[in-house]
Amino acid sequence: MRVVRLDHNVGAAARNVGVELARTPFVAFAADDSYRAPGSLENAVRLFRIHPRLGLLAGQVRVGREQRLDPVSAAMAEQPLGTPPDLPGPTVLGFLACAAVVRRRASRQIGGFQPExxxxxxxxxxxxxxxASGWVSRTSPSW
Incomplete structure (x- = not known):
């Protein structure tokens, strides 16, 4: 792990620093109150490798001891954007950053998170x- 201290608060665009410093083809975002289920990152990598158009994979957020599905995750899975048969899960045009993995090349191509x-x-x-750049974003319960 490497800790990078910024001179000032740049908000969500701080994730861009991590994307730039990463030496892996995929970058998982996290928050101080989030964690990944065992095997989920490996499964995400598998999906990215199978689907080269996949730019972002949004995981399901589960809350509490009951592991109930977070309302935002439920809403994403029900968006009327469709589920093409050649890609995993429904198309999404939003996600929770604490539960997402991005293809580094795709994030860099679009300039990452907008600092404004x-x-x-x-x-x-x-x-x-x-x-808009031709990448697809999906949510998938399988990871």
Whole structure:
């Protein structure tokens, strides 16, 4: 692990620093109150390798001891954008950053998170930028 201290708060765009410093083809975002289920990152990598158009994979967020599905994750899976048969899960135009993995090349191509937003809405804008550049974003319960 490498800790990078920034001179000032750049909000969500701080994730861009991590993407730039990464030496892996995929970057998982996290938050201080999130964690990954065992095997989920390996499964995400498998999906990215199978589907070269996949720019972002949004995981399901589960809450509490009951592991109930977070309302945002439920809403994403029900978006009327369709589920093409050649890609995993439904198309999304938004995600929760704490549960997402991005293809590094796709994020760098679009310039990552826009620094003007700081927080709130930055995920939707990134998903829209990915879509406008030909990348697809999906949510998949399998990871």
């Amino acid at each position: 937003l700081q927080v709130y809405g930055e995920e939707a804008l990134l998903a829209l930028d990915l879509a």
